[in-house]
Amino acid sequence: MHEDLIPIRQAVLARNPGEDEFHQAVDEVFESLGPVVARHPELLDAAVLERVCEPERQIIFRVPWTDDQGNVHINRGFRVEFNSALGPYKGGLRFHPSVYLGIVKFLGFEQIFKNALTGMPIGGGKGGSDFNPSGRSDAEIMRFCQSFMTELYRHIGEYTDVPAGDIGVGGREIGYLFGQYKRITNRYESGVLTGKGLTWGGSLVRTEATGFGTVMFAEEMLRTRGQSFDGQTVLVSGSGNVAIYAIARAQALGATVVTASDSSGYVVDPDGIELDLLREIKEVERGRIAEYAERRGGRARFIAKGSVWDVPGTVALPCATQNELDGSHAKKLVGHGVLAVAEGANMPSTGEAIRLFREADVLFGPGKAANAGGVATSALEMQQNASRDSWTFEYTEERLEQIMRSIHDSCAETAEDYGMPGNYVAGANIAGFMKVAGAMVAQGLI
Ligand SMILES: NC(=O)C1=CN([C@@H]2O[C@H](COP(=O)(O)OP(=O)(O)OC[C@H]3O[C@@H](n4cnc5c(N)ncnc54)[C@H](O)[C@@H]3O)[C@@H](O)[C@H]2O)C=CC1
Numbered sequence: 001m002h003e004d005l006i007p008i009r010q011a012v013l014a015r016n017p018g019e020d021e022f023h024q025a026v027d028e029v030f031e032s033l034g035p036v037v038a039r040h041p042e043l044l045d046a047a048v049l050e051r052v053c054e055p056e057r058q059i060i061f062r063v064p065w066t067d068d069q070g071n072v073h074i075n076r077g078f079r080v081e082f083n084s085a086l087g088p089y090k091g092g093l094r095f096h097p098s099v100y101l102g103i104v105k106f107l108g109f110e111q112i113f114k115n116a117l118t119g120m121p122i123g124g125g126k127g128g129s130d131f132n133p134s135g136r137s138d139a140e141i142m143r144f145c146q147s148f149m150t151e152l153y154r155h156i157g158e159y160t161d162v163p164a165g166d167i168g169v170g171g172r173e174i175g176y177l178f179g180q181y182k183r184i185t186n187r188y189e190s191g192v193l194t195g196k197g198l199t200w201g202g203s204l205v206r207t208e209a210t211g212f213g214t215v216m217f218a219e220e221m222l223r224t225r226g227q228s229f230d231g232q233t234v235l236v237s238g239s240g241n242v243a244i245y246a247i248a249r250a251q252a253l254g255a256t257v258v259t260a261s262d263s264s265g266y267v268v269d270p271d272g273i274e275l276d277l278l279r280e281i282k283e284v285e286r287g288r289i290a291e292y293a294e295r296r297g298g299r300a301r302f303i304a305k306g307s308v309w310d311v312p313g314t315v316a317l318p319c320a321t322q323n324e325l326d327g328s329h330a331k332k333l334v335g336h337g338v339l340a341v342a343e344g345a346n347m348p349s350t351g352e353a354i355r356l357f358r359e360a361d362v363l364f365g366p367g368k369a370a371n372a373g374g375v376a377t378s379a380l381e382m383q384q385n386a387s388r389d390s391w392t393f394e395y396t397e398e399r400l401e402q403i404m405r406s407i408h409d410s411c412a413e414t415a416e417d418y419g420m421p422g423n424y425v426a427g428a429n430i431a432g433f434m435k436v437a438g439a440m441v442a443q444g445l446i
């Protein structure tokens, strides 16, 4: 790390004790910024690094709700409004028992640079709760969402902060959250949330966008080596929104996707994942991944221990959660001859895994670039809401494709410009940071 950045990094760690994921996300960005501060010492004078690591606002609140038996539960809600240099805070809400301030801050920090890379006018934020939606009825989910929004509504708005989904928050939850916002404020403010249903302000392609975009980004990386998805053996982790549409897109391009997973284990299907069956189990029945193998008539295996990264494959798309791919997994993937890794999830690879991929010259697309298609399409949803319009699937998908190509090219060109050709991590961090830093300096000491 550049010597001028070390004391700033140490101060950030000391100021945010125990927030390991946030520290990891800061380190990953700071590791890339040495050449930037060498070229632009004025950013150090303006304390841009210190400022970008300190959220503009952090909101923590109580979320009381009752279950179907009438028992009272208390959860903790979060919204971290990290940076509004480029536009209103924008980023998803995560409902998962592991959520605490350090997770929300790592996600919000990543979101600043990701959103900058999209070229859309959106700042960075993230939120969520330690609520566990697993096994809860629709009525319980609705009561929880209503209680969550009863506090959140006063902090968000079309021009202020625009939440969306993330782990545990999909179309159903966005519906309940939107309904409660509308009820409390008496405003039909479509642009206050994204990921809405298609008949009430949602955008076509938003559901598919993160998974599709991740594959589009990987395709661009493969193209630099004269390769494509056609004929590749693809490993996907997760079986949620991002994973499902990454599988769909990779299959449409002629790849065989042989794995999917959830927190209980993973399945290997050598003939290729049968997407309709996976969607039925995961999207409709909200069941476990083992059922996929049971209903595949002996063609797929369920494995409870280990991970999808133990399976041989040529392209890896981690689409589940943070730190799911560590150094030992990276070694296995490299040993099996993996060509490309594109992160559909946020920070799924550890620092050591990223280093091993780089040493082995594996194409590596970091999440803040590779999974930016989701938030970019959210910004397209906001654009449609602002003009009271709705676009066709084809037009929206074409816009997404242009955005993903442009993110790829700007990462590749920035890495080249700073003397690190092929290093998409450095390219993404520097390109995203420079855009935000420029706006922060222009807007004065705020
Ligand atoms: N939904 C979106 O538009 C975007 C999501 N992401 C990221 O993509 C990742 C997946 O999110 P979604 O698909 O939206 O969520 P989801 O709730 O639809 O699915 C989450 C998936 O991750 C798996 N998972 C969660 N914790 C796990 C664990 N400890 N071990 C193994 N698997 C685990 C779940 O079983 C499920 O398959 C997250 O990292 C999220 O931050 C990134 C950009 C946008």
Ligand SMILES: O=C(O)CCC(=O)C(=O)O
Residues within 6 Å of the ligand: 090, 091, 092, 093, 114, 162, 163, 164, 165, 166, 194, 346, 371, 372, 374, 375, 376, 378
């Ligand atoms: O669509 C959005 O606003 C949020 C997407 C998101 O949470 C992410 O990019 O990680």
